[in-house]
Amino acid sequence: MRWSEAFIPTLRDAPADAEAVSHVLLVRGGFIRQVAAGSYTILPLGQRVRLKVAGIIREEMNAIGGQEMMPPTLHPAEIWRKSGRYELMGENLFRLEDRKGADLVLGMTEEELFALTALELSSYRDLPQIWYQMHTKFRDEPRPKSGLLRVREFTMKDSYTLDIDRAGLDAGFEKHRGAYQRIFSRMGLDAVGVEASSGAMGGSESVEFMVRSEAGEDWIVTCANCDYRANVERATSAVAAVEDGEREDLGRFPTPGLRTIRALAAAHPEIAAPDRQIKTLVYLLDGEQVLVLLRGDHNLQEQKLLDATVAVEARAATPEEIRALLGADPGSLGAVSVDGVKIVADEALRGRFNLVTGANEDDWHRSGVDVERDIRVSQWADLREVTSGEPCPLCGGALDLWKGIEVGHIFKLGTKYSETFGVYVQDEKGESHPIIMGSYGIGVERGMAAVVESSHDEKGIVWPVSVAPYETVITVVRADDPATVEAAERLYAELGDSAIEVLFDDRVERPGVKFADAELIGIPYRVTVGPKGVEKGVVELTTRDGLITEEMPLGDVVGYLLERVTGQRFGI
RNA sequence: CGGGACGUGGCGCAGUUUGGUAGCGCGCAGCGUUCGGGACGCUGAGGUCGUGGGUUCGAAUCCCGCCGUCCCGACCA
Numbered sequence: 262m263r264w265s266e267a268f269i270p271t272l273r274d275a276p277a278d279a280e281a282v283s284h285v286l287l288v289r290g291g292f293i294r295q296v297a298a299g300s301y302t303i304l305p306l307g308q309r310v311r312l313k314v315a316g317i318i319r320e321e322m323n324a325i326g327g328q329e330m331m332p333p334t335l336h337p338a339e340i341w342r343k344s345g346r347y348e349l350m351g352e353n354l355f356r357l358e359d360r361k362g363a364d365l366v367l368g369m370t371e372e373e374l375f376a377l378t379a380l381e382l383s384s385y386r387d388l389p390q391i392w393y394q395m396h397t398k399f400r401d402e403p404r405p406k407s408g409l410l411r412v413r414e415f416t417m418k419d420s421y422t423l424d425i426d427r428a429g430l431d432a433g434f435e436k437h438r439g440a441y442q443r444i445f446s447r448m449g450l451d452a453v454g455v456e457a458s459s460g461a462m463g464g465s466e467s468v469e470f471m472v473r474s475e476a477g478e479d480w481i482v483t484c485a486n487c488d489y490r491a492n493v494e495r496a497t498s499a500v501a502a503v504e505d506g507e508r509e510d511l512g513r514f515p516t517p518g519l520r521t522i523r524a525l526a527a528a529h530p531e532i533a534a535p536d537r538q539i540k541t542l543v544y545l546l547d548g549e550q551v552l553v554l555l556r557g558d559h560n561l562q563e564q565k566l567l568d569a570t571v572a573v574e575a576r577a578a579t580p581e582e583i584r585a586l587l588g589a590d591p592g593s594l595g596a597v598s599v600d601g602v603k604i605v606a607d608e609a610l611r612g613r614f615n616l617v618t619g620a621n622e623d624d625w626h627r628s629g630v631d632v633e634r635d636i637r638v639s640q641w642a643d644l645r646e647v648t649s650g651e652p653c654p655l656c657g658g659a660l661d662l663w664k665g666i667e668v669g670h671i672f673k674l675g676t677k678y679s680e681t682f683g684v685y686v687q688d689e690k691g692e693s694h695p696i697i698m699g700s701y702g703i704g705v706e707r708g709m710a711a712v713v714e715s716s717h718d719e720k721g722i723v724w725p726v727s728v729a730p731y732e733t734v735i736t737v738v739r740a741d742d743p744a745t746v747e748a749a750e751r752l753y754a755e756l757g758d759s760a761i762e763v764l765f766d767d768r769v770e771r772p773g774v775k776f777a778d779a780e781l782i783g784i785p786y787r788v789t790v791g792p793k794g795v796e797k798g799v800v801e802l803t804t805r806d807g808l809i810t811e812e813m814p815l816g817d818v819v820g821y822l823l824e825r826v827t828g829q830r831f832g833i
Numbered sequence: 834c835g836g837g838a839c840g841u842g843g844c845g846c847a848g849u850u851u852g853g854u855a856g857c858g859c860g861c862a863g864c865g866u867u868c869g870g871g872a873c874g875c876u877g878a879g880g881u882c883g884u885g886g887g888u889u890c891g892a893a894u895c896c897c898g899c900c901g902u903c904c905c906g907a908c909c910a
Contacts, residue, residue, distance in 0.1 A: 273859060273871070274845045278903045289844095298902065352834095353908075370910090403834075403908065417910055469910095478909080563907085576907075670910065704910030738869050773870035791869055801869095 262731070264766040268305055270294075271778050281476040283713035284408025286722050290782040292730075299405025299413035306782060307709070309730040311416070314448060314708050315395060317727065317832065318418045321444045325436040327391045327420055332374040334397050338364035340373040344681055349573065355399045367399035372700055375421045376678040379696055385425045385688045388696070389433060393420030395705070407476050409710040410666065416705040423696045425688060430673055430697045434466075437671050437701045441470055444703065445668060447832025448712055449725030452668055455481055456491035458564050466673040471665030474714040481665045482647050486658025494564035497643055498651035498660055503536050503556075505615045509629035511597070517624045520592030522557045525617070525626065532617060532628055539610065539618035539630065541594040543583045546572035550586055552596050554606040554636070555645055556613075562646035569642035570605060587621045595619035596636045597627055604637060607644040666711045674698040722783030723806050727832035731764040733822055734784040736776065738791035740769045748815060749790040752800070755819045761826055780805065786825070788818055 270291040279285045287293045292307035303311055319329065338356065341347040347354065347366070355367040368374070375392055382388065395418040402413050409415075422433030438454060445452035450472050457469040469492055471481050482496035483489065491497075519525045522540060525533050538557030543550060544566065551570070555561055563575050580590060586602065587594055595618035596604050610616075614631035632638070649662035676695040679685070685693040709728070716723045726732055733756065737749045749765070756763040764784060766775050772791075779787050789801040789810075800818055803810040813821065 270843085272844055277845070278839085280904070295902090351908090398910075400909075404904095404906090406904080411909075415910070419910085574907095667910065702910050707910055736869095741868085771868055771870085771872065773868090773872085775871095776869085777871050789869075793869080 281407035283710040376682040422699040458494040470669035477664040477666040484653035487656040543578040559645040593619040721781035726829035733786040
């Protein structure tokens with residue numbers, strides 16, 4: 262492609278409304294343009310990257326036996342009602358009506374569609390199957406952000422494994438784990454698989470693939486010592502036991518104006534250190550009021566609460582709701598002798614005594630609380646959020662906390678969809694079993710953005726060869742010098758003949774502009790052809806990564822690039 | 834949805850406090866001089882000031898409504 266004929270609208274200034282690095286660079290480099298919140302046109306350069314990412318995903322999916330198909334994105338609402346997700350997905354689901362007044366939805370994922378398709382299967386001999394599709398998904402995100410990282414319309418590769426038994430599901434899951442690692446590493450991403458919460462998807466086990474980045478939206482816990490890795494939504498740590506001393510009787514003491522754990526601890530250091538207090542929170546879980554108990558120095562991880570109670574929505578109660586329920590304001594709340602309300606307590610409180618908690622009367626607290634003796638706990642669960650530096654639950658090493666972008670997520674789904682859609686097959690004895698499903702997703706454009714987030718410098722993007730829009734750019738230093746242009750034209754033709762993807766910067770621009778643009782859009786190799794070099798029969802070859810330049814004879818360039826590029830095309 | 838900020842040529846911004854009919858830089862077009870790290874000069878094109886209403890002799894500027902965008906929190910590839 263000749264740059265003079267290409268549509269590559271680069272910008273000198275960063276757009277004012279872009280914050281994330283990938284957003285700034287993709288817009289400045291002419292890869293994308295915003296249409297509305299969470300809605301982008303992918304320009305020619307962006308589309309080339311997108312197709313390469315999609316190509317890598319296809320190759321690896323096909324390699325594990327995946328079969329690509331193409332379900333619609335426009336679904337009858339009926340099947341979403343049937344799976345229960347019509348209500349469950351709430352406002353995130355785009356809904357519309359056709360001319361006959363029938364309800365339709367735009368697909369967010371394709372579990373329903375693939376379950377319907379699986380109705381064709383009738384025997385264990387038909388299994389296992391790995392099916393996938395890669396096209397547009399719609400989500401009415403409450404808050405689209407950061408360019409391509411979180412949008413309302415995007416391309417997702419989602420695949421589904423269909424198996425007769427648990428062992429088959431496990432095998433399909435492991436195949437996907439491997440395929441995903443290869444996909445991300447070929448894209449140049451350092452993605453780590455972490456234990457995750459399944460959230461609204463349902464299912465038993467799930468692994469998220471996270472790429473370290475400041476623009477990420479998840480907090481990840483990893484151990485420096487062993488391979489423990491988990492999303493904070495799931496992560497645990499080894500908490501040191503606290504010495505409770507002698508068991509004492511329940512008491513009451515005045516605490517005027519003491520409304521926080523810290524203030525209470527400061528006023529009564531001998532009995533009310535934060536780890537000797539019980540923190541009492543009031544939550545509404547799907548509308549039901551619940552008391553949540555944690556050690557005073559611990560914080561609640563809401564997703565853990567949802568997972569433990571199998572609830573869909575959690576919100577903190579308002580001060581009015583709290584007063585109506587317990588008769589006191591936050592700061593003096595406690596669960597001692599509370600009855601008729603569900604009480605969920607964190608494991609760290611199990612067996613503890615001599616604790617301090619609110620008395621449900623403003624300005625009063627209780628002392629000598631024995632959790633199991635004095636509180637009617639309905640459910641014990643791991644509810645606390647891990648913080649940086651705590652001991653690893655597996656080896657005791659220090660835990661590290663970092664922000665990551667979720668580039669992929671794999672789930673062991675189970676039989677939820679096969680049961681509701683009646684997808685049963687017979688085993689060798691003629692008995693019917695619901696098919697066991699797994700579901701596996703990768704966001705294509707988010708993957709592109711993640712590459713930019715983790716591979717750029719102050720000049721612009723640094724694409725790995727495997728996903729670069731072009732593998733090399735020829736920069737003609739003097740587009741008005743016939744000898745230079747002739748040499749560059751010949752090189753352009755030869756590189757094209759060697760099937761190297763080349764962008765030929767034949768624009769009548771000053772060299773500085775060309776260099777800056779080439780670096781901004783991140784082409785891995787640049788061949789600089791200038792009058793002085795051509796006279797000596799040499800050109801310069803500059804790598805985008807590190808900007809290392811070496812001079813070489815004009816005749817050697819094609820062979821050299823062919824070797825370098827073909828070695829890196831596959832990635833890894 | 835709660836909190837904060839913003840909306841003025843393609844991009845980045847000033848002008849709004851104190852109403853007087855829109856300006857700067859970049860980019861763009863033409864000509865000339867330049868040319869191995871975002872050149873310079875001259876000439877020029879391009880704007881319903883997000884939108885609807887109101888106040889006023891007069892509104893980018895003051896008032897009210899609406900729409901949109903970004904950022905921080907609850908959701909997810």
